[in-house]
Amino acid sequence: MSRVMVLVSLALVACQPATEAGRGADAVEFPKAQRPVSPPGANGFSDEATRDDRREAATLMELAGIEPGMSVADLGAGDGYYTVRLAERVGKDGRVLAQDIDRDALLRLGNRVERERLDNVSIVLGAPDDPRLPVDSFDRVFMVHMYHEVEAPYAFLWHLRPALREGGQVIVVEVDRPTDRHGIAPQLLFCEFEQVGFRLVEFVRHPALAGYYARFDAVGERPPPEEIEPCRPRIVAGNGAG
Numbered sequence: 290m291s292r293v294m295v296l297v298s299l300a301l302v303a304c305q306p307a308t309e310a311g312r313g314a315d316a317v318e319f320p321k322a323q324r325p326v327s328p329p330g331a332n333g334f335s336d337e338a339t340r341d342d343r344r345e346a347a348t349l350m351e352l353a354g355i356e357p358g359m360s361v362a363d364l365g366a367g368d369g370y371y372t373v374r375l376a377e378r379v380g381k382d383g384r385v386l387a388q389d390i391d392r393d394a395l396l397r398l399g400n401r402v403e404r405e406r407l408d409n410v411s412i413v414l415g416a417p418d419d420p421r422l423p424v425d426s427f428d429r430v431f432m433v434h435m436y437h438e439v440e441a442p443y444a445f446l447w448h449l450r451p452a453l454r455e456g457g458q459v460i461v462v463e464v465d466r467p468t469d470r471h472g473i474a475p476q477l478l479f480c481e482f483e484q485v486g487f488r489l490v491e492f493v494r495h496p497a498l499a500g501y502y503a504r505f506d507a508v509g510e511r512p513p514p515e516e517i518e519p520c521r522p523r524i525v526a527g528n529g530a531g
Contacts, residue, residue: 316418319444320519324477325469327437329391337370346374348497349433353460353504358382359428362452364420365389365435366412369398375431376407386422388415418444422452433462434500437473443517446485450507457507459487464500468522475501480520486511 340346349371355361357380363372366387375385387402387410389395395412402410415421418441422430430449439445449459459482464472479489487505494501 314444314447314514316441316444318514319418319441319447320517322440322442322481323519323521324473325467326440327468327471329438340370343497345497345499346371348495349431349460349462349502350375350378352491352493352495352502353429353431353458355379355429360384360386360426360454362386362388362420362422362427362430364415364430364432365438366398367391367394369401371431371433372398372410373401373405373407376410379409381409383409385410386413386427387411388413388420388422390415390417417441419448420445420452422449424451425454427452428454428457430457430459431462432459434464434471436461436463436478437468437471442481443485443514443519446482446487447511447514447517450486450511453507458490459505459507461503461505462498462500463503465494472500474522475503477520477522478503484512484517484520 355375355378357378359379360383361375361379363369363375363385366372366389369387372385372387376383379385385407387395387398389398392414395414399412402412413421417439420430430452436442453459461478463475463478465474466472467474468477475492482489482505486507486509488508489503490506491504492501
């Protein structure tokens with residue numbers, strides 16, 4: 290994938306009305322988040338070598354059951370820490386889609402994908418209320434230390450759901466702290482996912498992840514946007530799960 294191809298693909302995605310995962314509802318139809326939203330970046334992660342030394346990516350991929358041949362979306366991919374490791378894990382018969390709303394980050398990632406010859410990686414520019422994923426395409430969707438930055442969580446999750454294959458799951462890694470300090474309390478996370486028809490199936494606190502791990506299934510039908518009730522931090526706040 291050349292830099293020119295990445296530039297063209299990002300321009301096309303930005304201009305398309307998108308016919309992928311369950312379009313048909315604008316962000317204004319959904320309730321707003323009843324909590325602060327962290328500004329992008331400033332998470333203060335250590336360098337990739339340090340993260341690998343504590344086996345961060347290896348631990349998460351083991352917890353999530355990532356296997357060769359799987360199709361995985363890496364949302365909020367940034368410079369590609371997880372993208373490149375997922376690409377190696379799923380192998381030549383698997384696929385990784387790296388998504389972000391930061392065009393510059395995706396251009397840097399495109400250069401990295403080209404440099405490392407990751408032929409099983411695609412790149413897509415998302416929107417704040419819509420990850421713009423193709424329908425029925427993914428065994429896992431990763432959201433690592435980024436959910437607290439999603440400006441329109443109910444619209445975002447609603448548009449994400451149809452991208453999961455049968456048995457597909459959403460994997461979230463977050464820090465248990467207020468959303469204006471680049472984290473989210475577990476119970477608030479669970480509530481927001483539940484409102485859009487997801488069910489928590491596993492929760493783990495793990496030092497290698499610098500936070501907690503939550504895995505969700507999609508259950509039933511997506512609720513109409515007008516039936517979604519926003520979660521309020523003062524109701525669900527506490528010490529978190531487990």
